[in-house]
Amino acid sequence: MVYVKDGAPIIGVNALHHPNRQRFTIAHELGHYMLHRELLSSEVHVDKQFKILMRDTNSSTGTDAIEIEANKFAAELLLPSFLIDDLLANSTFDIDDPEPLEKLAKKFRVSKQMLEYKMRG
Ligand SMILES: [Zn+2]
Known part of the structure; x- marks a missing residue:
């Protein structure tokens, strides 16, 4: 609240x-x-x-x-967009692979769902 x-x-x-x-x-x-x-x-x-x-x-x-x-x-x-954009531009990140997604969510301390939402833009 x-x-x-x-x-x-x-x-x-x-x-x-x-x-x-x-x-x-x-x-x-x-x-x-x-x-x-x-x-x-x-x-x-x-x-x-x-x-x-x-x-x-x-x-x-x-x-x-x-x-x-x-x-x-x-x-x-x-999850600032500029970080996500950077990440997607400079890696071979596969958004459909749950393992790196989970790792990254842990790093940013957000839920996997939210990370996925941001990445899919
Ligand atoms: Zn509210």
């Missing part, structure tokens, strides 16, 4: 979650703070469960659009 109190942003994470999940949560909430600050002055934004919302679909609601933006922000923060 994230909220703003007396002008100061406060982000809360569940300490029982996997560290990668906590990193993603913090990045996601930072996204809300950077992109949707006006919403946070009047309410506490609580994210209970992250849906895999990265791409806009026809069925996306207004709330979904905000979550998609925060997810994109988090993905870019944790």
Whole structure:
């Protein structure tokens, strides 16, 4: 969750979650703070469960659009495109081979799903 109190942003994470999940949560909430600050002055934004919302679909609601933006922000923060582009340009990385994908996800401390999402662009 994230909220703003007396002008100061406060982000809360569940300490029982996997560290990668906590990193993603913090990045996601930072996204809300950077992109949707006006919403946070009047309410506490609580994210209970992250849906895999990265791409806009026809069925996306207004709330979904905000979550998609925060997810994109988090993905870019944790896995900057310039690093991914570099990696793909300078190696024979096979995105369909699960082993190097897993290694790389560990290195970046993100989920395999997120790495795959970023790599497939
Ligand atoms: Zn959110």
